[in-house]
Amino acid sequence: MTALEASGRNADPVVEESTAGSRPPTPATDHPRRATVRKWAEIALFVGPALALFLTFVVYPVISAARYSMYKWNGVSQFSDAEFIGFENYARALFGGTDPDTKQAFTTAYTQPFWEALSHNFAIILLSLAIQLPLALIVALTLNRKFRGRAFTRVVIFAPYVLSEVIAGTMWLIIFDPNGVATQWMRAIGLDMPAGGWFEDPTWGFWTVFFIITWKYVGLAIILFLAGLSGVSEDLQEAASIDGASWWQIQWRINIPLIGPTIRIWAFLSIIGSIQLFDMVWVLNRGGTAGQYSTIASYMMEIGFFRSDWGYGSAIAVIMFFLSFVIALAYMATILRRDNAHPGKAR
């Protein structure tokens, strides 16, 4: 995932090589035809294992998900006995309607939880851009200088990123326990925990989870921005300062624009990650007892795996795929395009 955008750019050296017209060197041999057979055998030997694994365990399951999504199936009975229902599963999630068998409205059981989960994903996307981005930027710009303990600070701030979401989530479950330290601190300053509990409160539960996500992931943004800032030429900053620019003006007019590509790629990773968010919300009580911070992925697991509605769960998976696919393409075509367009090289 991290290299998604890199794929476009990194391909360059290879493409250049093949278009340059010069053939790569080949081992000396007397028999051209035998050499060709041998070459293909070698290619098969080298690429084969990776391609076989990839097709079997990535591509095939993804195609299967698309197939299952057209059926009403509980995952236990033979798939050949499953009932083909076309786009019914999708309609149920997206538009509602009524169950032909039970005459029950789909809206409350299917449509509403789906849109709620989706709205949480989008809220996390927007809040990440509105809160994590400025926060990380301010911290990175401030830390982008020499001071005692700088290396240590960078290591510590980045540490939560390498912890597993599950273990970090368990830690925060204990801290935000109704009788835990967070509540005791709030009481010490004369307040209390949110009425329903840190996680269960219908309003504040989502914010507790967003706080935890920020704790876990803001370090990545800071480290990426610092790496970008270390590449900004000091000559520019020097020239600006000779012209009388203040520290803030230099940040605003030079440093931030110059790490623009890094910021835009971080935003890209953050958006895609937010759509696929699962581990953390699942550990925190499966997206909340009333789904107050459910995500599409947690909803998919809840209904597909744990309530054995595999057809419907697969439809949710496909919707999630389309969403990240469309957003990724749109983002690359509009926002990342100018970063990838090298001067003098048409793409």
Place this chain on the structure above:
Amino acid sequence: MATTQTHDAPAREPGNVESHRRKGLVPEGSTYLAIGIALVGIALTLGPILYLILGGFRTQGDLASNPTGLPDPIQWQNYWDILSGSLFWRQLLNSTLVAVATTAAVVLFGTMAAYPLARYSFKGRELVFVIFTTGLMFPLTVAVLPLYLLLRDLHISGLWGLVIPQIAFALPVTIIILRPFLAALPKELEEASFMDGISRIGFFWRMLLPLARPAMVTVGVLAFIGSWNAYLLPLLLLTGDPSGMTLPLGVTIFQGQHSAATTMIMAYTSLAMLPALAFFLLMERRIVDGLTGAVKG
């Protein structure tokens, strides 16, 4: 190639900044502000982790009455119980086996696949590469339900059920990072080797693998972290006996089973955290380079 560049970038900075600062040419903001923000950042990051580790040394009553002070009395029982039992060690072993097997296979198969894709010219090369890159579009979450059924039908269970799909899902990023790195190695390497009568396979083992080591370490570290932290697949596949689980899943199960003994959970979670933190401290440079390299391209 990109990964090595980022490695070099910070190196030239301290001297320059220092000299400019002496001349007073680059305005610095306030060092005190930087230190202040650094301290706040460190406190917010380390505070919860320290609270967790210290909590493992508390008695249940101490946790309720005095959650923020130092443990009083210090209680070694929690950590001792966990470390003298077999469950934690079994889960640590499982996590290690899965991560090592995944990493080794990803690096080997990924380098093998990236080699012809980077340095052979053959019909369909770009198509094969594009097929791999589509893998970036398919997160595990999208495929996980059918994958579960596939593994069940193939009778792949237990830790192998984690390793094999994890290899498959880590291959795209690996190949995408390795391919340009391998392509950037000079063409003369092959010419010289072939002149000496070395075959392509011999060239791969004796020349390419040693030269590609930096990039292989980078992708290996990323694969290792991904495997170590994995939760979704273990959640579906490793049901039943906790001693067959990996650490992240083990922590959640332990938490469910000891819900009354919070300090015990804190000790278990702390211990489960330590290997990742230790690995991170050892490989910090590599991890950051890998990530910034993968992001910067």
